[in-house]
Amino acid sequence: MNETRHVLITGGAGYIGSLLASELLRLGHRVTVLDALLFGGESLVPFLSHPNFRFVKADVTGPRALRDALRGQPAADAVVHLAAIVGFPACQALGRQAAWRYNVEATQRVFEQAAGLGVERFVFSSTYSNYGLSPDGAPVTEESPLNPQSLYAETKIAAEEYLLSQQDASCAPLIFRFATLYGISPRTRFDLIVNQFVLEAYTKRALIIYQRGYSRSFVHVRDVVHGIMLGLDAPVETVRGQVYNLGTNAGNLSKDEIVGLVLKRLPETVVTYKDLTFGGDMRDITVSFEKVREALGFEASLSVDDGVREVLYALQSGLIRNPQDGRYRNARFIVQ
Numbered sequence: 001m002n003e004t005r006h007v008l009i010t011g012g013a014g015y016i017g018s019l020l021a022s023e024l025l026r027l028g029h030r031v032t033v034l035d036a037l038l039f040g041g042e043s044l045v046p047f048l049s050h051p052n053f054r055f056v057k058a059d060v061t062g063p064r065a066l067r068d069a070l071r072g073q074p075a076a077d078a079v080v081h082l083a084a085i086v087g088f089p090a091c092q093a094l095g096r097q098a099a100w101r102y103n104v105e106a107t108q109r110v111f112e113q114a115a116g117l118g119v120e121r122f123v124f125s126s127t128y129s130n131y132g133l134s135p136d137g138a139p140v141t142e143e144s145p146l147n148p149q150s151l152y153a154e155t156k157i158a159a160e161e162y163l164l165s166q167q168d169a170s171c172a173p174l175i176f177r178f179a180t181l182y183g184i185s186p187r188t189r190f191d192l193i194v195n196q197f198v199l200e201a202y203t204k205r206a207l208i209i210y211q212r213g214y215s216r217s218f219v220h221v222r223d224v225v226h227g228i229m230l231g232l233d234a235p236v237e238t239v240r241g242q243v244y245n246l247g248t249n250a251g252n253l254s255k256d257e258i259v260g261l262v263l264k265r266l267p268e269t270v271v272t273y274k275d276l277t278f279g280g281d282m283r284d285i286t287v288s289f290e291k292v293r294e295a296l297g298f299e300a301s302l303s304v305d306d307g308v309r310e311v312l313y314a315l316q317s318g319l320i321r322n323p324q325d326g327r328y329r330n331a332r333f334i335v336q
């Protein structure tokens with residue numbers, strides 16, 4: 001961003017948010033993080049003494065959470081709404097009503113408060129899970145029909161629909177549908193497939209693969225932060241009411257290709273294939289990222305191979321000492 005801005009990040013202690021906060025501060029912006037600290041707050045400790053940083057512990061479902069967080073503070077220019085119950089297993093564990101309250105109603109509340117406070121833009125973090133499967137094997141675009149296979153995707157679609165109905169509001173909504181993330185951040189997650197595979201291969205020398213043929217789309221957490229920054233930087237009328245898939249064509253990979261990248265660095269790993277389905281969030285999908293490239297000039301700078309190397313280094317070097325700790329995962333199991 002060219003001028004100094006004030007960005008409020010809900011869920012800013014999380015995997016994406018903590019890295020986004022760090023990047024905004026590095027570029028001289030003011031950051032307020034609003035987070036309920038479901039997985040702890042160590043990710044924010046390095047910023048505590050930063051003069052442009054402020055942390056507010058609060059739940060975004062509170063009717064005045066944003067207003068209270070910003071009381072007496074300089075006006076916020078943008079809200080990046082990341083707080084959510086993230087992923088199919090976590091939503092399923094909480095149940096429909098709670099998932100809806102946290103992911104849909106909270107989004108409405110946060111958006112209404114942002115608009116009431118004169119915030120110029122609202123960035124929403126959605127997911128390519130909304131597409132479900134690629135119907136005919138062709139890459140899905142932002143125009144493709146949505147076909148949610150999980151409660152998580154249903155809540156994200158409902159939140160998107162609400163925001164798109166508000167596109168003429170004073171506050172401009174902008175929606176990113178992220179690919180599946182990987183890589184290291186101040187709050188690394190090991191319940192995401194690439195990170196999880198590296199962890200399993202490194203600690204157990206073994207990988208169990210379900211549904212080997214499935215393809216997914218992957219993007220590095222630092223590239224996602226870069227994409228969000230582009231969304232904050234673009235002229236507001238360019239992004240108002242827009243939906244962008246955020247990822248890279250090179251990140252469209254099959255599970256076998258991911259396993260191949262892990263084996264390249266950990267060749268002693270024993271791989272076992274099982275053909276079970278979880279009946280949850282299965283996706284066989286290829287995603288087009290042309291729109292975000294053309295509209296915002298987004299180019300990913302990191303590959304899954306870079307991510308595998310980075311995660312392995314964090315484990316081997318002891319930078320992440322106890323990766324099995326609950327703070328590194330949102331639910332007890334992952335869906336490959």
Ligand SMILES: NC(=O)c1ccc[n+]([C@@H]2O[C@H](COP(=O)([O-])OP(=O)(O)OC[C@H]3O[C@@H](n4cnc5c(N)ncnc54)[C@H](O)[C@@H]3O)[C@@H](O)[C@H]2O)c1
Pocket residue numbers: 010011012013014015016017034035036037038039058059060061081082083084085086087102106125126127128177178179180181182187189192330
């Ligand atoms: N990581 C991915 O692969 C991925 C992919 C697509 C979309 N997304 C979306 O991006 C966003 C961020 O994901 P992430 O991977 O950083 O998740 P994360 O779980 O690491 O971070 C979410 C943060 O939100 C906070 N939070 C949750 N509910 C809250 C509430 N009610 N009030 C206040 N704080 C609350 C948590 O404490 C946590 O710090 C989510 O909305 C997620 O759905 C993530």
